[in-house]
Amino acid sequence: MIAPSGLLPGTKTVPFARSLAAHGDRTAVITADGSVSYGELADRVAETAHRLGPERRLVLLVGANTVDALVIHLAALAAGHPVLLVPGDHADAVQSLTDAYDPDVVARPDGGAWVLDERRAVSAHTLHPDLALLLSTSGSTGSPKLVRLSHENLQANAESIAEYLGIRDSDRAVTTLPMHYCYGLSVIHSHLLRGAGVILTDLSVADACFWELFKAGRGSTFAGVPYTFDLLDRVGFASMELPHLRSVTQAGGRLAPDRVAHYAALGRAAGWDLFVMYGQTEATARMAYLPPDLAHAHPEAAGVAIPGGSFRLELLPDWPGQDTGELVYAGPNVMLGYAESPDDLGLGRSIDELHTGDIARRTPEGLYELLGRRSRFAKILGLRIDPQQVEAMLEKHDITSCCTGDDDELVVAVAGDPDAVDPVRVRRLVTGECGLPARAVRVHVLSELPRLATGKADYRAVRELSRPESLADAATSGPAGRTTPTGPVDLCRLYAEILDRDQVTEDSSFVGLGGDSLSYVEMSLNLEEALGQLPDNWHTLPIRELRKSSRQPAEDRPKTRRRTLETGVALRAVAIVLIVGSHIHLFMVKGGAHVLLGVAGYNFARFHLTSADRPERLRNLGRSITRIAVPSVAWLALMLLVTDDYRLTDVLLLTSLLGPHTGFWFIEALVYILAAATAVLAVPLVDRTERRFPFTFPVALMTLGLIGRYDLLGLDARGHIPLAVSVFWLFAMGWAAAKATTVRQRLLVTAAAVATVPGLFGQPAREAVIIGGLALLVWVRNLPSLASVNRVAGVLAGSSLYIYVTHWQVFPRLEDQFAVVSMIVSLVVGIAYAAVATRVMRWRPSRRFGRREAAGKR
Structure with a gap:
């Protein structure tokens, strides 16, 4: 030693x-x-x-x-x-x-x-x-x-x-x-x-x-x-x-x-x-x-x-x-x-x-x-907070305030015009100053701060603001993160249940909570029922802002009204029907799986390439890969035990690497692509580059992907290569479509689809389906629809992954039935497996909690 x-x-x-x-x-x-x-x-x-x-x-x-x-x-x-x-x-x-x-x-x-x-x-x-x-x-x-x-x-x-x-x-x-x-x-x-x-x-x-x-x-x-x-x-x-x-x-x-x-x-x-x-x-x-x-x-x-x-x-x-x-x-x-x-x-x-x-x-x-404290120090979630220091910090931002707290929350009363002062900004300043989670900070904007007869701040009155006398008060002044009823549907609770997250606050957003394409459909349909038509960017809006988009109570809205259906959701629903129907030979309209690859890239860009820091992005990506791979592997492992249809390479999603290719190429390609994207974006320089050039970056990747599309290096002749290499350009094209914000950029993506898809199969009809799906993704954000159509499309889109995985074991066993029956049963089995898999995945202990509990003294 x-x-x-x-x-x-x-x-x-x-x-x-x-x-x-x-x-x-x-x-x-x-x-x-x-x-x-x-x-x-x-x-x-x-x-x-x-x-x-x-x-x-x-x-x-x-x-x-x-x-x-x-x-x-x-x-x-x-x-x-x-x-x-x-x-x-x-x-x-x-x-x-x-x-x-x-x-x-x-x-x-x-x-x-x-x-x-x-x-x-x-x-x-x-x-x-x-x-x-x-x-x-x-x-x-x-x-x-x-x-x-x-x-x-x-x-x-x-x-x-x-x-x-x-x-x-x-x-x-x-x-x-x-x-x-x-x-x-x-x-x-x-x-x-x-x-x-x-x-x-x-x-x-x-x-x-x-x-x-x-x-x-x-x-x-x-x-x-x-x-x-x-x-x-x-x-x-x-x-x-x-x-x-x-x-x-x-x-x-x-x-x-x-x-x-x-x-x-x-x-x-x-x-x-x-x-x-x-x-x-x-x-x-x-x-x-x-x-x-x-x-x-x-x-x-x-x-x-x-x-x-x-x-x-x-x-x-x-x-x-x-x-x-x-x-x-x-x-x-x-x-x-x-x-x-x-x-x-x-x-x-x-x-x-x-x-x-x-x-x-x-x-x-x-x-x-x-029994209590002599001073005004508060112990909130175990963290020792000096309200006077919080007041001093806010004063530097020209915000006059009174702060007090107890074991559960910090109450901040701010003087000003309620229409002019942004409580979200105040809360962010406070949480940034003292390290509290947003759910533990309640902000009230008052025309005047409560005062005692001596002119000193009335902190008892400020503390009483945190005890609303009615649900109406709670809805307007409740603390971030409290699941206070705000009408027939509690949005914080809805987000928590669907995304399996416990610390949901009024300042939370769908993407901020790690929402992905698998939970997007379920969330959007529930929100439409609660709020009516949603803005295009609802997934990036805090719950507080989202609620403002619809003030009309759900029970007062017309029961039958025209709605819109997001194009990505519609494409997922239609594509899975086309895939299953074509495999059953009910009809022969192919190309759905390749459209889904473009949609996957589109959703990847929308839900994962947010303004969150790099570690949070990577955690959310890891969670999404798990939600795709685990249910797929679980089903294949079960089928390996009860049938002779699969091999261990199928279960381990290795056929794209070891061959021969099977019907699960889409799952494997998607998992490989997402894993590769996660690894690349984990590099700080790459992460910074993507943030700086959000459209140019995927276009460059799409161009690079054309090497695999056309096999320009002749790799296929030298040995087995994963299909992910050959189809990655479609994923990157969907990514670019999501980041295209100008007509010129959309034209570029469309031109790329028109130029590169033909010749992929030598089947013009199949290639037309792919080009048409990608063009819709680029140019049409929403399609006119009805509530009943949305519900059906939502179930199909939300279950599309599970339908794809399970249908291979369903329709072959119904060959003696009508093709329509095979189709319906295949869809129903996949939807049922989606419900089971979703419930099981949500049952697992959540990983969303902070990496450390709040610190303080006792």
Whole structure:
């Protein structure tokens, strides 16, 4: 093992960070990519400590739940360098704190690697010998007010937590919280102190992959904020088999007493303990815990002081009673003090006790119970929010406001003309400032802000705005993300059900929620029933804007009225009928599958090439590929078991690669093309190019695809090539059609179809079908229709993939029947399989939740 780097005399360090090698070959860190032993971790820490050098420097670390970030953090603590730990998921906060504190070293990810940006060899700051760590108390706002923690703070709190949790060297804790949040960091510290393992991940507990990693890593404990427990309910945690689970800890905000009692009982039945805890960043992480055996009887209590700490109550004139007052904590984990600028980094200890700002009472059993807050700080979804800072931020944007909140939401009252002030903009400013999800921010635009007789803002009145007295009030002022009834149909709930997404807000859009061509038809038909005729761009509109497009209640609309049917939906419906009918020989109108390839490219551009960032685009593409491939493979696997019609290459969608081609060439080609497009767009340069040249880019791809269309390289004569190569140009043509916004661009796409489709089969009628379908896609966005026609077309279009997959096993078994009967049964079986497959796919635990739960203090 590499020896620790030499330190200058008198340099203080954190003992557990320098003692990693003492745990030998025990497993220290587990990730999805493998494990790291304590010896290996110690070597990496020593190497990085050597790189940082013996001269103490201020190291800004962009926090992330990765081995690289953990190594840098431990190296700095082991070598005595103060660490400014900042949220890695909030670029503005990183930049703000970098500008405010001018760190000597910036440790950050760059592509797939981590870099140490050494801005100077010797610190530009005076760094107090005791200073070890700087953490923000304001979530991800980038506020320059930081908590100064010492080496003793970190060591003492880790030892205390390890003691009352009874952490063993055989335990393995998973990182359900980000390391830049004191609660998440304390989990890492306390387990490394005892030589236990840390399962390092940024997956959410709502992600099935999280639990796979937890089980594979023999996880014994995990931590959660209140929102985490909401997610646990949704993913069926109570019925999970977790044989190694020993304890669950909760902090980061008040968990309702009934929820504490519920999870305490669940733990007793399953053999694990629930530890409810209370803390603040100013106390390094933890100040109190509720012993598991008291959780059922006293679920409302914060508990007793942690080992080494103590509480007292400071009586307050407006809170009478000897057992009630402000909770004051003392212990070796109390911070040195605050820092608001680099000048404060040289300060020593400025406080000995921590006035928590929480009003508490001491019960006869000696437990402390929190009653409220002295200050206006709000704890929303576990994230500590300073409403005054939000008000100050809005003031910079010339918005006068009053802000207050509770455990569930931040209420923002804005002064101004309701017709002139955009609440969506206000909400985006607030969520961008403090890191809250949109559903937790309620914005009210008022002609005047409520005031007390003294002229001060009436925050009680602002808080009351969040409690509408009627459904009508709720519809007009409800918070984003609340599924408040707004008439016969609740649009937020409708989006959530069809797209299998839980955090649907008034600011959500179909494409923003990851909607694709498979869910588009179902959604559009439901919305037409609820709202009437939809605008062409409805899939990109926020729900709030979409609702404005139709103010007429559904029950007041004519039952029979002319409607329009989107051309892409009509083409999908007609094409699948043509495909099945031609295979049955009911009629011989071919070309439908090739039209569907153009429609697939068209929908790919509409639903996936949005303004979302690159990771979100890729996640949505991955979800769409899964929704195509999994039901197809599942059906083929079933048929492989019960019939002799298929081979393993069919099931694995490999016939396009290994041959011979089968009737499932379309599915394989579509999956291959989408996978290839995803891989290409994952390259940052390509992603930027596509965004800059949205029409030219697919035209260039279409031109490149003509190499496969005409086999200009003679590949087919040399060996088997996938059909995806030969038909990709049609997909790219549909992509270009979606991005064509001018007559000239549409003419170009049409000319390309007319020039390249003829000769594809040597069958003029078939080629005419393809050209006609592509021309409709380019020039006609909507076709005149009726509600009854829309319903039939919608079912056929929405089930087209499933009809295509299943009909090969249906019509051959009905050869003795009339062709019309074969046709009808083939369609019905595919529609039924679509219903089953859709239900099963929606049943899977949703992956849409944020990669991390909200952070804060408790």
